[in-house]
Amino acid sequence: MTRLPEDLPECMVFLLGKAYQKAHGDFNQRLRPYGLTNMQHLVLEGLWYQPGMTATELSKLLILDKATLSGVLDRMTETGWIIKSPDPQDRRVQRIYPSEDANRLKPELIEKRKEANLEILERFTPEERILFKRFLRDMI
Amino acid sequence: MTRLPEDLPECMVFLLGKAYQKAHGDFNQRLRPYGLTNMQHLVLEGLWYQPGMTATELSKLLILDKATLSGVLDRMTETGWIIKSPDPQDRRVQRIYPSEDANRLKPELIEKRKEANLEILERFTPEERILFKRFLRDMI
DNA sequence: AAAAATTTGTTCGTATACAAAGGAATTATC
């Protein structure tokens, strides 16, 4: 079995990518039974925090490209997770709300994210958890 | 301006994703003049480490889905960064090599990754850098 | 109020990502 080039385990882009790949994949597995993706779950969290946001507001909140979000919202409308309703003040804008079905599943779905988060953090000590999160936040 | 839901800055999947998004985007900017992507650069690093690897070996080394790698290698062959040559022992296998053009740019390209890495790390103290990398490696 | 600039959201093009299925070649098993 080939080993890693000496530098790769030192390269932050690589390390961040692989750590995210792992966390992202695990969380997606957890969401699979619901037919939701990580990204779609994230959108719901945003909308539960503040229902009726516009796509632009959501994309700023979640640090997402508006072109990416556009597709995500399309699929979520298609599958009934969210509802778009036109803004009477500004005809360019659509206000976005979680659907009733989504709201019904809210406690369960929030719980899933907490589980996924704990699974990641449990290998670290409480001090390490604080530090790790601080490092990541400092990058954003 | 909307603020983040209280939990998002605590969610590791979110934090890892955004930190990676940032690092990945910055590195891609640096590589843009060469017409290379982060992923393609990574493939070259793998091949410089051990030329003649098969796609399967590369995908294990770089922790990549083989289906994803297949497309990346196609594009890199198309643009002349790598060369595929059939293995005489096993007709299923293609051995992959960096092209002459790629080798010529090797020092310059390696330097780019180092620069990107430093840009990320310079905001942390030496002790923090060690810790941060350890945390990320522990996740993989 | 007409022209210019900006904002909102979509569409297009390209590049990952990965599950699942498939074709071709090789190896293992009986």
Next chain:
DNA sequence: GATAATTCCTTTGTATACGAACAAATTTTT
């Protein structure tokens, strides 16, 4: 030594990602 199991890689289908260009609507400027 023929069948089964495995391996290598590609293809298909769906979901991000994001730059760039765009139409429609709104705001700003003059």
